[in-house]
Amino acid sequence: MENKGSLLSSRGARIAGYEGILGKGFDMYVKDPYEQDTNPQGILNLGTSENKLCYDIIHGRLTRPGMNSLAPHLLQYSNVQGLESFREEIAKFLTEYARAQNPLDPEHVVVMNGCCSVLASLTAVLCDSEDGYLIPTPYYGSVYPDSWLYGKVRPVHVQLDSKMSDGESRPFMLTVKKLEDAMTEASKQGIRVRALILINPHNPLGDIYPAHLLKECLDFAHRYGLHVIIDEIYMLSVYDGTFASVHSLDRLPDPERTHIIWGFSKDFAMCGIRVGTVYTQSQEVRKALNQLACFHGCAGPVQQVLSHLIWDQEWINNTFLPANRRRLLKSRSILVNGLQKLNIPVLKSSAGLFVWADFRKFLKTQTFEAEMDLWWKLIHEKVYISPGQAFYCSEPGWFRLVFSDTVNKIQLGIERLQQALGMLAACDGEDIPTLVSGEDSMPEPENIDSDSDTSDELKDLADTTQLKKIAVY
Numbered sequence: 001m002e003n004k005g006s007l008l009s010s011r012g013a014r015i016a017g018y019e020g021i022l023g024k025g026f027d028m029y030v031k032d033p034y035e036q037d038t039n040p041q042g043i044l045n046l047g048t049s050e051n052k053l054c055y056d057i058i059h060g061r062l063t064r065p066g067m068n069s070l071a072p073h074l075l076q077y078s079n080v081q082g083l084e085s086f087r088e089e090i091a092k093f094l095t096e097y098a099r100a101q102n103p104l105d106p107e108h109v110v111v112m113n114g115c116c117s118v119l120a121s122l123t124a125v126l127c128d129s130e131d132g133y134l135i136p137t138p139y140y141g142s143v144y145p146d147s148w149l150y151g152k153v154r155p156v157h158v159q160l161d162s163k164m165s166d167g168e169s170r171p172f173m174l175t176v177k178k179l180e181d182a183m184t185e186a187s188k189q190g191i192r193v194r195a196l197i198l199i200n201p202h203n204p205l206g207d208i209y210p211a212h213l214l215k216e217c218l219d220f221a222h223r224y225g226l227h228v229i230i231d232e233i234y235m236l237s238v239y240d241g242t243f244a245s246v247h248s249l250d251r252l253p254d255p256e257r258t259h260i261i262w263g264f265s266k267d268f269a270m271c272g273i274r275v276g277t278v279y280t281q282s283q284e285v286r287k288a289l290n291q292l293a294c295f296h297g298c299a300g301p302v303q304q305v306l307s308h309l310i311w312d313q314e315w316i317n318n319t320f321l322p323a324n325r326r327r328l329l330k331s332r333s334i335l336v337n338g339l340q341k342l343n344i345p346v347l348k349s350s351a352g353l354f355v356w357a358d359f360r361k362f363l364k365t366q367t368f369e370a371e372m373d374l375w376w377k378l379i380h381e382k383v384y385i386s387p388g389q390a391f392y393c394s395e396p397g398w399f400r401l402v403f404s405d406t407v408n409k410i411q412l413g414i415e416r417l418q419q420a421l422g423m424l425a426a427c428d429g430e431d432i433p434t435l436v437s438g439e440d441s442m443p444e445p446e447n448i449d450s451d452s453d454t455s456d457e458l459k460d461l462a463d464t465t466q467l468k469k470i471a472v473y
């Protein structure tokens, strides 16, 4: 008899039916993107976490002679775990830049086509369908589809919010007590929790976990026999503060259950190159990952080019990293200053490509529906930023804004926000946000674009942000 039902299995239907938390509107900006010359009325994307500040430097390095030699073996099938030569360079690189206690072992590195593939594969091999993993909210929202589409594994949210309880030094602060509470709640609901996922430096908060908290989290996971997946994809995108990688800790309570992710998308400003890695000491986990790695492999020539790139620590230390940090810090300051002039508070950030900003006063009601309304109004005014619910934030009204773009675009973004919020205020009969001029006015683009600033100037930029108490709640 003819089957008139779906062509898909129930798994296929689940995958096809996944729309993302924001549904169909999510990729509006893709259909009508702002282009200065060809589509100036298009939607300005300050929502996608891409670093557009360093193309000149990366391009210069990637096009040096010798980078693209194509050895015959690169056209053959290769080790699914990643080329040995590439894994050796990754191990050396992570030993150096993550300040590992001991030299890392190339055999413990698995290479895939991006950290999303790593997250999807890891959750699929560590958890069974319907198992859960603890993850503090807000968090990088793609962790959900990464773990759900393949493995049908689900998040158990550790809900953080902006209210600060006794002993807490910042909003959205993670504590082991909150992990314990979420664990208890999961067991009441009959969810078997298999892992803890942490993102450090954090997306979307832009902050860094202190080493003592990391250790406490690892001890907590060990007490419950949980795997820890720690995503350090923003490890080198730190512009204000000190980052401690899990690699740098003197002791791991459960090395076989600790899996550390890093990739090229953010720290080397190349999300199009699609390369991510995981470092895991467990041979069993690597064996399982390698079975999936053959579906998530990364082209040999790409691995070769990246080997040359990370081998060159002289270039990384003296050219790329200083310029990248300087540009991130400048762009962050421009965006934060602009937001402050619209009276939009911003959480203090130390790393990443974005800030986490408080738009609660612009919501008609403190609900996620009102957050979506505001988001659509901003899209209507041609500026796309990411609403908190894309990160499973428990409190409506927070948005993530990406600053790693040209000065012109950031300034245009501020103008469009002002326009949109002004229209809202006008409708509500409230004060219209205005950009304050005078001493506080935004730096001129040409000053900001220059790479010639001294560390004193940089410090001034950072201090300005501090002094204005933008981040103080």
Ligand SMILES: Cc1ncc(COP(=O)(O)O)c(C=O)c1O
Pocket (backbone or CB within 6 Å): 049, 113, 114, 115, 116, 117, 140, 199, 203, 231, 233, 263, 264, 265, 271, 274, 275, 276
């Ligand atoms: C925390 C985090 N992990 C992973 C990814 C995805 O990385 P990739 O481009 O390597 O797949 C992102 C991208 O935004 C991210 O923010």
